[in-house]
Amino acid sequence: MSLNTPSRLEKVLKQGNLAVTSECGPPRGSDPEAVTSKGALIKDHVDAVNITDNQTSMTRMSSLAACIHLKQMGIEPVLQMVTRDRNRIALQSDILGAASFDIHNMLCLSGDHQSFGDCAQGQNVHDLDSMQLIQTVRLMRDEGKFLGGDDIKRPPKMFVGAAANPFADPFEIRVPRLAKKVACGVEFIQTQCIYNLDKFELWMEGVRERGLEDKVFIMAGMTPMKSAGMAKFMKNRVPGMDVPDEIIDRLSGVPKDKQAQEGIDICVEAIERLRECKGVAGFHIMAIEWEEKVPEIVERSGLYPRPQV
Amino acid sequence: MIIADKKPIQEIIDQVSNYERILVLGCNECVTVCEAGGKKEVEILASVLRMHFLKEGQERKIDERTLERQCDHEYLEEIRDVIDQYDAVLSLACGVGVQFTAEKYLTTPVLPGVNTCFLGANEQRGMWTERCQACGECVLGKTAGICPISRCAKRVMNGPCGGSTNGKCEINSEVDCAWQLIIDRLKALGRMEDYEIVAPIKDWSTERAGGPRKVVREDVQV
Structure with missing residues (x-):
């Protein structure tokens, strides 16, 4: 097993374990407790924790600062970076900043459009796109070079991830798009939340046809539904989300006070099914503002205890 | 115009x-x-x-x-x-x-x-739509004649992003996803294999980023 970085996530995956990551959204304020308390809830049940980067374009504490808080409490962070807000100077600079704190995982994203957030009148940058950010960080790590060509002293040791949405349109390019990210040098993928398992498995079939699962670790994205209302919102209002009616019907079919538990059950059942899907290398459990449920999901899915690497 | x-x-x-x-x-x-x-x-x-x-x-x-x-x-x-x-x-x-x-x-x-x-075109009487942001280095030959810089809300050079739904952009269901249009046209041209060519990091210095621009053509100067 050859490792490219000191990342624990890389090690867990390369040792053939099903990896488990989760996610924390930084607060809309400067209280570090808002990050560390979430981290403490999931610390022992995951291999690494993503910190989102101003998700849905709502201004929040910076991803890098929140990652440092987690790192200092012994949690391995995954630094999410979107290309919306920073040009190539700022992106490279933040990658070095993260590396200086020995943050070893990064997720390269384009980011939601700013019109969704609290600064709809702001500029967006998009100097690079997510694929070009993957190329940039690989160049910095593997060649020890800046985009401008100069050498980097102590290059960053980032295990490089990206997102994939098997459910966005057009479906036919969803596998080629993954192939493109692989060609750019991505090493792990965390997918969009999966509710339509059949469609996900169909996508994975296409992934396997091209042998992409041998070139990139694919972690299936899971978000438990808190209620039928949330499921309907995700179906109708969140771009690129595929929520089959049977999920909504199942949640609607139980009393309101039982819907959250039903949502957890659906999530656990999905993990149990998808862990059998060839090419799935782990699970990315995004329990949005519901981090306390992650341990239950991990334990009930048979993914606990986490391997010591 | x-x-x-x-x-x-x-x-x-x-x-x-x-x-x-x-x-x-x-x-x-x-x-x-x-x-x-x-x-x-x-x-x-x-x-x-x-x-x-x-x-x-x-x-x-x-x-x-x-x-x-x-x-x-x-x-x-x-x-x-x-x-x-x-x-x-x-x-x-x-x-x-x-x-x-x-x-x-x-x-x-x-x-x-x-x-x-x-910079746009006359789509129909009383409706004009954007087609060009004058980036100074035209990529249309590589994008099936559809410009991702002017027509994608994130000017994604390797799209579409995850927000493309039913051919429309995440910012507004009335806005076409530029990358859906590019893919449709690549298909029509029988050039779908081109989709997997990674667009390199763009030189934006020929765009607004490089400061006020000037075109000098000595061949037509008097």
């Missing part, structure tokens, strides 16, 4: 309210075609302003003129002999015309009468 749109009338009134003698100056090029600043719009706007000031009990001199172009020295010279008769020019040309007029007539205030919007 350059697409412009009318400014709210109150904004125009506020801009010109301090001036007694006003020349409303149209342009016979792009703004005429997009019906924002040609002879017809000059007539209408001048009439509206006259009526407004009359209603206020004020008589103002509001004249009309439409030049062939306001982005050309030759045509702008045509008003040199009358420019001193006015306290201000209200230009209905694009931002280029407004500035070129201002540069030529240093001591006359030149005010914009339209909002210059984008």
Whole structure:
């Protein structure tokens, strides 16, 4: 097993374990407790924790600062970076900043459009796109070079991830798009939340046809539904989300006070099914503002205890 | 062509309210075609302003003129002999015309009468849509003739992003996803294999980022 970085996530995956990551959204304020308390809830049940980067374009504490808080409490962070807000100077600079704190995982994203957030009148940058950010960080790590060509002293040791949405349109390019990210040098993928398992498995079939699962670790994205209302919102209002009616019907079919538990059950059942899907290398459990449920999901899915690497 | 749109009338009134003698100056090029600043719009706007000031009990001199172009020295010279008769020019040309007029007539205030919007096409009567952001280094040959810089809300060079739904953009279900259009056209051209060519990091120095731009063509200089 050859490792490219000191990342624990890389090690867990390369040792053939099903990896488990989760996610924390930084607060809309400067209280570090808002990050560390979430981290403490999931610390022992995951291999690494993503910190989102101003998700849905709502201004929040910076991803890098929140990652440092987690790192200092012994949690391995995954630094999410979107290309919306920073040009190539700022992106490279933040990658070095993260590396200086020995943050070893990064997720390269384009980011939601700013019109969704609290600064709809702001500029967006998009100097690079997510694929070009993957190329940039690989160049910095593997060649020890800046985009401008100069050498980097102590290059960053980032295990490089990206997102994939098997459910966005057009479906036919969803596998080629993954192939493109692989060609750019991505090493792990965390997918969009999966509710339509059949469609996900169909996508994975296409992934396997091209042998992409041998070139990139694919972690299936899971978000438990808190209620039928949330499921309907995700179906109708969140771009690129595929929520089959049977999920909504199942949640609607139980009393309101039982819907959250039903949502957890659906999530656990999905993990149990998808862990059998060839090419799935782990699970990315995004329990949005519901981090306390992650341990239950991990334990009930048979993914606990986490391997010591 | 350059697409412009009318400014709210109150904004125009506020801009010109301090001036007694006003020349409303149209342009016979792009703004005429997009019906924002040609002879017809000059007539209408001048009439509206006259009526407004009359209603206020004020008589103002509001004249009309439409030049062939306001982005050309030759045509702008045509008003040199009358420019001193006015306290201000209200230009209905694009931002280029407004500035070129201002540069030529240093001591006359030149005010914009339209909002210059984008480089676009006449989609249908009364509807214009953006097609180009003048990045200075055209990539259309690689993107099946559809521009991801002007037509993708994130100017993603390797798209589509995860927000593409039913062929539409995540920002608005009435906006086409540029990358859906690119893929549809690659298919029509029988060039789907081109989709997997990774677009390299773009040199934006030929775009706005590089500062004010200039094209010098010695072969056509006199």
